[in-house]
Amino acid sequence: MTASLTWARLSFRQQRWELILVAIGVAAVGVTMLWFASQLDGMRAASPDCLGNLSDPGFFSDATPVSCQAILTAYYDTSNLADTLLYASFAAPFGIGILLGAPLVAREIDGGTAQLAWSIGTSRTGWLLRRIAFIALFVVVVLGFLAVASEILAAALAPDRNLGTDFTWFGRRGWLLVARGVGALLLGMLVGALIGRVLPAVLAAGLVVALAFVGLSLAMDRWNASDALVRLFYIDDRWVEFSLADLAVDYGLVTPDGEFVTYGQLNDQGISTFMSENGLTYASEADYAADRPLGEEGQRFIPGPRYPEIVARDAALAGGLGLAALGGTVLVVSRRRPT
């Protein structure tokens, strides 16, 4: 226990200013989120006639009282500002992971202290794990706070929806932020161990983390597309209402053979659409005249109730990436020269 505390204290002292500045930044964003959530809740409670049933599509009909106009404008202005905060919670895990992860090993090598630290310890792996433990815990705690604050803000922005089974603001709220932050931290640490200089490591880690998570996102898109459901926009010439809670994977046409072809695939095949009528899409004027449709407009989607499963899948990929990076760092640290 004492040894753990000593290592925690050492980690804190070595990255004191970064940790303090990150904590201040996250606290500022988190508290602002909570403030906006309370503002939105307060505005709805103060004007139930104007803001009580925003999710009802009939509310914005001609019957909307003129006196509500100013209240609605103020509410939507506040909502829009609050919504931008959720972009901060999307970026925070990557930024924090890079800024705290990249210097972890790089600073020891850059400053020449690795020579001493690695030679007096029993094993370099043990040194690395003790060195990362406190920072990883710190990242989990600060991003955990941000995850909770972002969920509270999201609930205030969409009060009539069950966000536990809803893909709205996917990746910008909840505990996925923590998993992504830990993944970025460990990946940043690997880059730092490879480069061995602080600022170059931070710059390179930014690039590597961006590429890695874009790659993960593309992999997730493919995975989602492989087990998504298909629905048509029109059934019996009538528009089908969508659930806003679902995750839209891609859009395209359902061909007469029942195959789903995305608009991108059609474009790649050099097929352009001539016109659509109640979802039936034609490739040319002649096809339209002959009633020979290319297909029916549709969408591939993942239903809202699968939100927890998809979040867990994304988090597992981020965690897996982080573990692989940790393994890589152990290898690099055990093999590389400390200068």
Next chain:
Amino acid sequence: MRALLLAWRLQRFELAFVAIVCIGLTAAAAWLTLDMRAILARCGTPDPASACGSMYMFQDTHAGNVGLVQLVAGLAPFAAGLVLGVPIVTREVEGRTALIAWPMARSRRRWLVWRTIPVALVTLGLVAALAIAADQMTRAYLPGIDIGFLEYHTRGLPLVMRSAVMLVAGVAIGALVGRLLPALLIGIGLSIAIWAGLTVALPHWAPSMELIEDEEMFAPGALATSVAYRLPDGRVVSFEEGSALTEAIHEDAGEGGPDPAELPRTIRYGIADARYPEVLIRETAALGAATAALGALAALAVHRRRPE
């Protein structure tokens, strides 16, 4: 030349990073410009491109790539300034080489100028090339339009001035804090504040006036600042008041609809695109003054601080 060589040896990785980003963006902007101009040149020939007839002709084909280059070009001056400015003093302090370098120099201020000028020249040169390429790209993307204030923060002289301010601010923060990463973090916070401040300040560099209809309809380069309503009796009321009044008139009129002469008319305020140079000069002067002030602060911090 010796100072440039020294800067390269001390900040090789950062200089290479900034050069690759800026040259890559400049090349991308130039390529997009040439591509759009080639398509434009085919308009009016027997083999015109399909987009030739439309007003925003490159929206379907080039919008994504142009938007991406503009987004990164808008961020690049901040990143370049910080990445190159912050380590100038912090590296010497953290690595304890300031203990030798500062006593050896004739004066610390001279040392600071000697170290900063070559990095500043490289940064401004790279960002200037990017600024010109991004400006040409925006003009090519919107052919036949006076672009005025459109994409103000992602092209032209504003990019160069932002990189100058951030470079000197990076040096000043580094000199005050003395440690690389904390200074970088503070610099990122300052970048966000400067970016937000300049965005908020833009409509205030020149007085906002009522835009005449032609400007509103056919001059997308004007900088719109607010919307109001003019009542049939000539009085001007706020947007909220005017909207409520319009709705009330529609409600009262019933099925037949209101007499158009009774309805309030929308009026827009802003800065006409012809006043772009005036705004540019004012903002440049303000940023130049800020750069000089930050430079003085950096010199003072280096003069006063302990070299460790």
